[in-house]
Amino acid sequence: MAQPSPHSSVNAGLSPASPLSRRARWLAFVPLLAAAMLLIGTIAQWVSPDIRATMLASSLGMLGQPMQPEAALFPTAFWPTVFRTVPVLIFAGTMLVLYQLFRRFTQGSVLDARNAQLVSQAGLGFILFALAAMVANTLTTLVLSMSDPSTPGVLTIGFTTSDIGAFAAGFALWGLGLVLGEAARIANDHASIV
């Protein structure tokens, strides 16, 4: 009876019925859910001045403190809301990348160059998200302070624990993607050796 080489199975992928494929089918919806929740929050921010006021206060690091009601109204709050929307769109894009990755796991592709590329892309997405969130907070402070005669043009650069977390996760995923790419290349080489 012919036995396949142990190395040839490394890059052969999984059957769609394997435990990983079944779990990946469910896990694929987690990033979609996260993206949907953030997008709903952003839409609410654009529609409701109350929610916008809360979001802007959190951007300024003054959650729970009294805020001038007109600061959360358009047109004053237009650009700050735009700034807050950009990181959300980047995050949604990153979640779509993760969704694609889990879909590929579902289809049985595990260790290949495309998956490694997707992991790296997700890492870069998290890094960009953290950077965009920091820039958004800085610009929000600047724009809101310029519209307030008592604090003309305040520039504060700050970062939160979640920004640092996103940075760390991003760098880890990016590095992991590079390692997976190399592993996929080695596996491919092994598969071509009889």
Add this chain to the structure above:
Amino acid sequence: MTIIVDLDVMLARRKVRSKDLAAAIGITEQQVSLLKSGKVKGVRFETLDKICLHLDCQPGDLMRYEPEKQTEDARVF
């Protein structure tokens, strides 16, 4: 590729089918087919050993080196 695999010739000489060789040495028929067509990046000594044992031949009977022929353009420049 300058390494020419003559496994198919050896199989014909010994009157052994690819399927039987694959079963005897523990690799798949697909791998034997890839090896015959030279579409592999390498052959393990272990595999080579088993093939030589089964076909009663030397590694040199299974593969040979043939220098690449220079093209007309390459000779001119």
